[in-house]
Amino acid sequence: MSTRDFTAAPVHHGPAGLGPAGLGPAGLGPAGPRDGRLPRILWPDGTPPDPSLATHLRRHGPPPSLSRNHELEQLWDEVLRAGVLGRGGAGFPLFSKLRSVPRAGRSPVVIANGTEGEPASDKDKVLLLQSPHLVLDGIDVAAALVGAARAFLVAPDEVLLSLGRALDERHRASSVPVHLVPAARGFVAGEASAVVSWIERGSALPRMTPPRLAHSGLSKRPTLVHNVETLAHLALVARHGADWYRQAGTPEEPGSMLATLSGACTHPGVREVEIGRPLVELLEIGGTDPDRLGAVLVGGYSAAWVRARDVASLALSRASLRGVGASLGAGIVAALPRERCGLVESSRVVDYLAGESAGQCGPCIFGLAAVAAELGALALRGQGDPGLLRRWTNQLDGRGACAHPDGVARFVRSTLEVFGAEVESHLAGWCTGTSDVPVLPVPGPRGR
């Protein structure tokens, strides 16, 4: 993505997304977020983001007091009723994850994960730049709920400077010490156990579970690894309550979400949208021409392609996307233009993903390389065997310490299905694509 759009466009509440009245000079009075409208996390369109603590407090009000037992119990109840799902990709319920930490024993550790290894995702970086204090509030809340005495915030180099400043601003306001850790690079570096290994030993290698991180993670302490956006949602729930939180989203998947738009669109970038809005609405905001659309990658590189003809019937929710075998993942929406061959595009991605194996598990090392080579042969020379690709992807599910092989298998199966016509034409010796301009971001080779 060459252009980054750091503004948040509301999808459904008018052009500026501002509340009807009572807003402060920069559209930031408490009435804005308090009425449940969007944007809740990012900044309204046309408003220059102000990440300072003072503005944060003006916009969201003071953080809730969590020092007494009954306050904590009430918060547990609000978190349960809010029904937030994790925003790192898997969509695991936030309440269950917090609850999985043992109530007795060694004090737990909270890790806010902003590693964002997905090349087509920018939402965690944008969130940390625009609303760092919402994430830091979320760390405080999570720490209070599970009784953590220490926390880590793992974030990419680009945002460390501003995060350092945000931490300085609130050094007395935070209830738990937060250590800022520069994130490791690489696709699997954001996987929860890899993040723990990165903080602990400086190598971002996933490990096998069990033991679950909630029982034995960093220095064998109970460890919670939350995506930074999930923590921002937790902060909103703690401030405004579950009823307020559920004013956006669907009953099963409440709240707003951050999506990263890229590909064939005139306005790529990160948007805050309500979960459950039509997929086509988001594409329109990004300036995608529906007549030029070939397919859409939704979720990320471990997720699935969606056919252009299915776009109109789909919503931005896990429930809706499940119907076509896709998922919301980490909120990636990449539009493939019609003139670009999906097979060639997918082959580039799978080459990259195969190279991103942590190199620990045999099926991942050998299987991903084999799959990438076969798909490459099909895409570039019309010689690969789709049957063999199906056989191999079926051998990859559940075969690694982490879910990287499963993710590649899912992506390749989706490629063969959605671009089935292209597969046939490649085997017949011709490619339907008329553009050689790459669409999906694929980082170059790097040192480990």
Added chain:
Amino acid sequence: MRLVVDPIACDGRGLCAEALPELFTLDDWGFPIVVRDQLDERLEEEAAEVARLCPRLALRLVT
């Protein structure tokens, strides 16, 4: 009980699949796939034995 392979420890020596073919199959790269989810008593004993024999100690019996 069921048997799980620790894919990090496993080197694909293949001893398990040779010793207990009703429990393992090998993928196209020679790494074991556990084909049975639940083990009866007899298989459980044999699985425990093959876990002891694994040169990489990559097999675990879990509940």
